[in-house]
Amino acid sequence: MKENHLYDVLIIGSGVAGLTLALQLDKHLRVALISKASLQAGASWLAQGGIAAVFDENDSAEAHIADTLLAGAGLCHDDAVRFVVENGPDAVNWLIQQGVNFTRDSDQESYHLTQEGGHSHRRILHTADATGKEVTSTLVDQVIAASNIDIYEQHCAVDLVTQADSDSRKIRCTGAYVLDIGTDTVSLFQAKSVALASGGASKAYLYTSNPDGASGDGLAMAWRRGCRVANLEFNQFHPTCLYHPKAKSFLITEALRGEGALLRLPDGSRFMDGFHADGELAPRDVVARAIDHEMKRLGSDCLYLDITHKPADFIIEHFPTVYKSCLEFGIDITVDQIPVVPASHYTCGGVVVDKSGQTDLRNLYAIGETAFTGLHGANRMASNSLLECLVYARSAATTINDLIAQIPKPDIIPSWDESRVSSSDEDVVISHNWDELRRFMWDYVGIVRTDKRLQRAQHRIKLLQSEIQEYYSNCKVSRDLLELRNLASVSELIIRCALQRKESRGLHYTMDYPELSPIARDTVMVPVNFAGQDVIIHKD
Numbered sequence: 001m002k003e004n005h006l007y008d009v010l011i012i013g014s015g016v017a018g019l020t021l022a023l024q025l026d027k028h029l030r031v032a033l034i035s036k037a038s039l040q041a042g043a044s045w046l047a048q049g050g051i052a053a054v055f056d057e058n059d060s061a062e063a064h065i066a067d068t069l070l071a072g073a074g075l076c077h078d079d080a081v082r083f084v085v086e087n088g089p090d091a092v093n094w095l096i097q098q099g100v101n102f103t104r105d106s107d108q109e110s111y112h113l114t115q116e117g118g119h120s121h122r123r124i125l126h127t128a129d130a131t132g133k134e135v136t137s138t139l140v141d142q143v144i145a146a147s148n149i150d151i152y153e154q155h156c157a158v159d160l161v162t163q164a165d166s167d168s169r170k171i172r173c174t175g176a177y178v179l180d181i182g183t184d185t186v187s188l189f190q191a192k193s194v195a196l197a198s199g200g201a202s203k204a205y206l207y208t209s210n211p212d213g214a215s216g217d218g219l220a221m222a223w224r225r226g227c228r229v230a231n232l233e234f235n236q237f238h239p240t241c242l243y244h245p246k247a248k249s250f251l252i253t254e255a256l257r258g259e260g261a262l263l264r265l266p267d268g269s270r271f272m273d274g275f276h277a278d279g280e281l282a283p284r285d286v287v288a289r290a291i292d293h294e295m296k297r298l299g300s301d302c303l304y305l306d307i308t309h310k311p312a313d314f315i316i317e318h319f320p321t322v323y324k325s326c327l328e329f330g331i332d333i334t335v336d337q338i339p340v341v342p343a344s345h346y347t348c349g350g351v352v353v354d355k356s357g358q359t360d361l362r363n364l365y366a367i368g369e370t371a372f373t374g375l376h377g378a379n380r381m382a383s384n385s386l387l388e389c390l391v392y393a394r395s396a397a398t399t400i401n402d403l404i405a406q407i408p409k410p411d412i413i414p415s416w417d418e419s420r421v422s423s424s425d426e427d428v429v430i431s432h433n434w435d436e437l438r439r440f441m442w443d444y445v446g447i448v449r450t451d452k453r454l455q456r457a458q459h460r461i462k463l464l465q466s467e468i469q470e471y472y473s474n475c476k477v478s479r480d481l482l483e484l485r486n487l488a489s490v491s492e493l494i495i496r497c498a499l500q501r502k503e504s505r506g507l508h509y510t511m512d513y514p515e516l517s518p519i520a521r522d523t524v525m526v527p528v529n530f531a532g533q534d535v536i537i538h539k540d
Helices: 016-024 061-071 078-098 131-145 217-224 284-298 312-318 320-328 385-406 427-444 451-474 479-500
Strands: 005-012 031-034 149-152 155-164 171-180 185-196 235-242 262-264 303-306 338-347 350-352 364-366
Touching: 005 016, 005 171, 005 385, 016 031, 016 131, 016 385, 031 155, 031 185, 061 078, 078 131, 078 385, 131 149, 131 385, 155 185, 155 217, 155 479, 185 217, 185 385, 217 350, 217 364, 217 479, 235 284, 262 284, 284 303, 284 338, 312 320, 364 385, 427 451, 427 479, 451 479
Parallel strands: 005 031, 005 185, 031 149, 185 364
Antiparallel strands: 155 171, 171 185, 235 338, 262 303, 303 338
């Protein structure tokens, strides 16, 4: 019999949201931190741009709120936006106290603030163009040093565990089955509180800026246990990823455009002014659709981002990561234009939560990209995501710290039963299905949609899910199989959400309904086994 693990808090995911939550929990609580790969392998580590917060006396919380609401195209929840923006500076100051070194101006007296699309002021704190690496590495060092936090790298959550309380008959989350990828065994992790901080689902698409682990694990697991999800039709496509056969969709940070980089057609002419008054600083959805439109109109494999008109020293100082990475592929951005294409980047919808990150299932929290907080609306504004991770992780920690003493220990339940499965010889089929899924999601549920394309995708996802269920029921679990299962679940939800929205709004653009509906509503999916707690959302 495999060892069962008992903790106070189980955190699934090790990006900025999961690391922040772990560090904000009371030090007497025993915490398990589950990381699918290494602690440095998630989307947070790759974040180049920065964190949006008001640190300039000429800026204001009201301006940040207004910009976010405008970018969200009428679907942001006003209270969530205000909650994040007003708590933002304090959250960032906490990061600074942990040792994060943000880039300062030449006088060293104040932080260098950059500007990105949708922002009316310079309010992006950053560490050159590798903010995620700086923030994550700092928090990782703190987590490793914390005696109450046990780290489980190369572990992948299989499914959540629930139990019914004998006194109230209410269902609560009490842990998860977790696969040790190294030993190929599944163990039971039980805890009084569980937090999903496992990121988004951008790997559902063929081209993505995200790491391999962005397979919607938390979304799928929460949905299977009766939690609502919302607004999954709003998947953000980053306009500028490096186009190169060996680059694997390396992200070209939006901060380049914030510092004056221009988008150009193959003939060298600009085109963004014809799509939006803000040109290259238009919201990401506008820029991504413009690039997609021009590529299809011209039959071009890519377009170009040009910052060569800036001094070479300026470029190398402000964008060392982009400069060095592009140079590895033979592109010197001080003299060469950068070939770019759009790629799936951020999941704006997610598991429905309240301001504490509490989901519909008692004692289950969701934070970061896994969660639907109402902040992003129909389009995430640049650099608001790391801020959301910090604010909601801190809020969730406060709630868990206050309530955990009242939560009884979970009931003892059996270990994972592997007697029904045998070794899998279906690796080739799983790989094929993964590729098929990501291709039809890109073709039919991508930047531009139609009902016919969505219906085709829906037909294919149902066939694929029936095959996956057969594998899952009869084969030994593996990371590839678990991720395929989760991506198929989330892809189905993305398609269902997209079919319900009979308008074009923000990141969801359909040629069948190109106009904006006068009424802004969230798209909420309710599972058959809805857990039905106290989380309420609305948007009229």
